[in-house]
Amino acid sequence: MVESTVQQSRSRDLDKLLLRPGNLVGPNFEPGPGLREDLKEYVRVLVVGAGGLGCELLKDLALSGFREIEVIDMDRIEVSNLNRQFLFRLEDVGKPKAEVAARRVMQRVAGVNIVPHFCRIEDKELDFYSNFSIIALGLDSIEARSYINSVACSFLEYDADDKPQEETVKPMVDGGTEGFQGHARVIMPGITPCFECTIWLFPPQVKFPLCTLAETPRTAAHCIEYAHLIKWDEVHSGEAFDPDDPEHMKWVYDEANKRAELFGIPGVTLSLTQGVVKNIIPAIASTNAIISAACALETLKIASGCSKTLSNYLTYNGAEGLHTKVTEFVRDKDCLVCGPGVLIELDASVTLQKFIELLEEHPKLLLSKASIAHRGKNLYMQAPPVLEEMTRSNLSKSLYDLMGKIPKDVVHATGTTNKNDKKTSVLRKLRVVFKGVDEITDMETAAGGA
Amino acid sequence: MAEPKTKYDRQLRIWGEQGQTALEKASVCLLNCGPTGSETLKNLVLGGVGSITVIDGSKVESGDLGNNFMVDESSVGQSKAKCVCQFLQELNDAVKAKFIEEYPEALIQTNPSFFSQFTLVVATQLVEDSMVKLDRICRDANVLLIFARSYGLTGLVRISLKEHTVIESKPEHFLDDLRLNNPWPELRGFAETIDLDVSDPVAHKHTPYVVILVKMAQEWAKSHGGKLPTTREEKKEFKELIKARMTAIDEDNYREAIENSFKVFTPRGISPELQQIISDSRSEIDSSSSDFWVMVAALKEFLANEGGGEAPLEGSIPDMTSSTEHYVALQKIYQAKAEADFLVIDQRVRSLLKKIGRDPSSISKATVKSFCKNARKLKVCRYRPIEDEFSSPILPDLQKYLTDEDYSVAGGFYILLRAVDRFAANYNSFPGKFEGVMDEDISRLKTTAVGLLSDLGCNGVTLTEDLINEMCRFGAAELHAVAAFIGGIASQEVIKLITRQFVPLSGTFIFNGIDHKSQLLAL
CATH class of the missing domain: 3.40.50.720 (NAD(P)-binding Rossmann-like Domain)
Structure with a gap:
């Protein structure tokens, strides 16, 4: 060939x-x-x-x-x-x-x-x-x-x-x-x-109601979660449970076993205990x-x-x-993440500090501890401490000035929000529009020309 | 080897110790170790298969470096089987890995008895002629066989064996076995000890729905000449009656009773699928019958006698709102009934074994127990010989596949995968393998495909020009990503066959890498 x-x-x-x-x-x-x-x-x-x-x-x-x-x-x-x-x-x-x-x-x-x-x-x-x-x-x-x-x-x-x-x-x-x-x-x-x-x-994952765990356990998983979520804190005041610590896992297993025996519930094993506690996906x-x-x-x-x-x-x-x-799924045209962004109208005088506070109260966002970036530049960073310190002085400046006096533009906010009772890191796109700045700019230009 | 239990933890949660033991006992033979074959074995070696034997007669070329992760620069010029085997061994030293530097086609031709030593053969990248021969050999030797092939953006996986029976089919969604439409005396007796109108609100909201439904069904039957609700109106009325017994709006147990009331309405007795297995001629057993069919024969007797038309009870109940005390009591009642059913079947299995001249203890109690627990979920899979499918596919289905919108690309690839083999037999290379003769290859492939369709009796069906062009464009390329996909499926099917758990795929899986509208074609 x-x-x-x-x-x-x-x-x-x-x-x-x-x-x-x-x-x-x-x-x-x-x-x-x-x-x-x-x-x-x-x-x-x-x-x-x-x-x-x-x-x-x-x-x-x-x-x-x-x-x-x-x-x-x-x-x-x-x-x-x-x-x-x-x-x-x-x-x-x-x-x-x-x-x-x-x-x-x-x-x-x-x-x-x-x-x-x-x-x-x-x-x-x-x-x-x-x-x-x-x-x-x-x-x-x-x-x-x-x-x-x-x-x-x-x-x-x-x-x-x-x-x-x-x-x-x-x-x-x-x-x-x-x-x-x-x-x-x-x-x-x-x-x-x-x-x-x-x-x-x-x-979201279904969790067992606490009253079931505490009062009417029926399955091995109920006994395990009782030991893990309730009994652990009762006995170890202040010490956090570490799922990767074999001793901790053994303790939960033993406690779950005791409870299972007490109620006549079969099926508690170490493998199941690990599976339930660590939410192991096969x-x-x-x-x-x-x-x-x-x-x-x-x-x-x-x-x-x-x-x-x-x-x-x-x-x-x-x-x-x-x-x-x-x-073939279809887009959610009002999606907060891939849509055109959440529109926020502001006075040109609003400081970065005030802006961050507004995001916390904004009903569509409820974003706490936000870090703000504009066109790849960090305006304020909550962490790490070095960057926080470097950007802290911006907090008292007006957002309008920090954004280079553009009447409207996109900024990105990273922070945490509560989703299904769980704190989650999110990044949101915000379309910021400054009210009345077009005219101001015109007037300034006019004044400058005179 | 450290901590196999920890190492295999994530898969033990799927197929258990028993499945793992079966895997560790299995010996798997691979024919051709291009990326499709190598990737298949990789997944099995990681999972801890007992032994692998890699058979390939070719030397590693630089082109192999671009699609096969198990060879590297230093392998060029060496036996591909050797290099692949070496890398696979590195993944898991518990696996016995060996290789034979020989072309599979030659082995099939000259040494058919060679294959009888294996549990299973994975044959990759074989052409039609060798597939047919190997299929005959493996069927005669009762060796499980899986074909896998990657070809450009298409490919196939096909299992071939006479019969595969499954006890632990582990379906994800299966109706639990509560027998609410046909409660036995102990369950009815337990329900009678509980008063639905108990005045204590805590007790009222902790009455398990099983008890609510058994009692409500009994009440209904009393006032309806012994019948349970059947019409839509009756079912609605039954639910209303349950609702009327609620004493507070937050009673989860009553909500569950309404949601689960359909379990009262379902017809008694066994499913049509199980009925088919019971009626299978293999359930007429003799000394050559497998354990599975002996147990089916026992099940058949049970259904006609003690079972009164019902399969042995599974014996487990789902979680439900309940007091611990009631729940545990219910659990015991179900378990006791399951145990009683098991004992009857076990007895029948022993006498049947004796009757057919086998040692009455030759099927373990644990096996019979598992059979009883899974009796409603039994599966029997049979596969046509490759030769039969190739010479006389089920014509109406093939016609449908080739013309149906959802199937036509997969159907077209099915025909083209066979046409390229005919092409290769006639012209000594696959269409589009070499540059410069594309147009000629396209028209030749088209003629070959038309000829094949006509030989199959599929006249008047045409494949699209686009698909024929595409097949030539593929030029028999074995793309790594496609091979990894096909190899992944092949290894998954190996695991299902060896562990005898889950349900293996039926028909031929045709991969459509263009838009992922892959299909299973049963021909």
Whole structure:
């Protein structure tokens, strides 16, 4: 055959899709070697999470033509990760996930560059996130998804007709799994629904009523939660319960057992105790592989246009036979996160301090301890202390002055809000309009000219 | 090897110690270790499968570095099977990993008995001819077989075996077994000890809904000639009657009773699906029958005798608003009935075993117990021989798949995946594999596909030009992301088959990587 004589490229298989024209492709598809090189050179992908999905995503992206990848994760490797997080070995336990994952993939895939970030997602400034072409999410918490979603949506700008400006759309690809089930979705802020538009897809977890735990326990889980949520505090005045401390876990297990015996309730085991207390989600390698692969494939399609993209939500269930379903969800046009932003009208004299207080009372926001940024510049930061000190003097200045005397513009506020009785970090886009400043500006100009 | 229990904790929560033991006993053979095969095994090795044997005759080329994570720069020129095997071993030293440097096609041809040593064979990237031969070999040797293939933005997964029976099918949504439409004497007796009109409000709001419904159903039957509500009006009236017994608006137990009242209305007896299993000719047992069918035979006798048309009781109840005392008492009543049903079935299993000349203790009590607990959820999966499907697919269904809007892309890929094999048999390479002959390949593939459709008796159905072009554009590429998806599904099915838990996929899964509208085609 001819093949063996031709110098083979590493991208032998990928080239078929990137170099050849097709009819079932994305609207901006421009096949050719230039496209392949652009993917390598210019497309920067951020992987959020280096766990079950993150490990797979890093591998899949590194083998899908991407060269510039970064990964962020605050966790360290645990033994229970090893049944699926295939980039980690027993000797890695205790090390930061992001660092080990990045190193392993770089060792195996020559030429790929993966920068790890061992920190919380909230620790990075907006600028960090704005540098990426696509953000791929491999997370297991609603709060973290919500946060990244708000960050990506904060870059979105609307034109005068409230149409999203294409170059400000930061695409996200999101995956999630539980046991044999999972989902993969594509989020194009301003074009397809963002995470917040369809937040109802993730109903809050049902908690047991305290009176059931205290008075009428019926199941093993009730006994465990009694020991964990009520008895612990009664006995250990002031000492916080640490789910990662085996001694603490053992104590809860023993107490739960005592209570179960007292009421004649069967089924308390150490494994169940850990499951209930730590809210452990069962996880297996295969589902993570499937969902991550779908996400990586969509990332490749978004970046290259080499095929159509998923529109816009894939659900997967492999427990009973195999079911996949694509649903085209629609945007919530009043979405606080991906919409044009919350309109706030202010007098030009309002100080930054006053503005931050207003956000706390604003019925649509109820945002406490807000940090404020304008066009990438921090006007006030609540933390860390160094930045707080540096920006503190701005509090007494008028927001109008701080924003460079622009009559209307977007500012970003990061703070906390209460969601389902839980404090959550959120980022909100605010469209600030200063009342009556147009005329003032005119008068000043007129006066200056006289 | 440290702490396997902790290491496997997240999966033990899904398939338990028993599933894990089955996995650790299994030996899996992989044919071809490109990315599809490697990724399949990766997921199994992580989970702790007993042993793997990687079979591939090729050497690593630089093109493999771009789609296979299990090979690296230093592997080029070496046996691919060896390199992949080495990396997989690194993932889990509890797994016995070995490799054989040989082409699977040759092995299928020259050494069919080789495959009988394995629990399961995962055959990746095989063409039609080898698939048919391997299927025959594995069926004869009772070796489980899964085909997996990635091809451009499409691919397939297909299980092939004679029969797979499942006791622990673990459905997510399944009606609990409360028997509210047909309570047995002890449950009725317990309900009689409780007064629904108790004056103490705390006791009133802690009467479990099971008791409320049993009593209300009994009251209803008394005034309706022994019948339970059947018509819409009657059901509505029944709910109103429950509502009328509430003494405060915050009585969760009464709200639950109304929500769960449909459990009183559901017909008695077993589901049509279970009826089908009972009526299966395999339930006429002899000495060659499997344990599963012996137990089904016992179940059949139970239904006709002690069970009075009902399967053995499952014995567990869902959580519900209740005092601890009532709840625990109810739990015991359900458990006692389940235990009694089990003892009857167990007895019947022993006598049946004796009757067919087997050791009466050859099925463990634990197995019979699990069978009884899951009797309503039994599953029997059968798969047509590949050869039969290929030569005579179910024509009306195939026609439907090719023309139905939701199925036509997947149906088209199904035909094209077969057409490329015919193409390769005729022209010695897959369409679009090489540059410069695209137009010729496209028209040849089209002719091949038309020929195939006509051979199958599917005249008058055409595939779209776009899809044929796309198939040529793929040029038999094995993209990593597609391979990881297909390999992920293949490994999941391996786990379901080996653990004998959950329900394996039926038909052929056709991956549609264009818009993810993948489908299962039962042909």
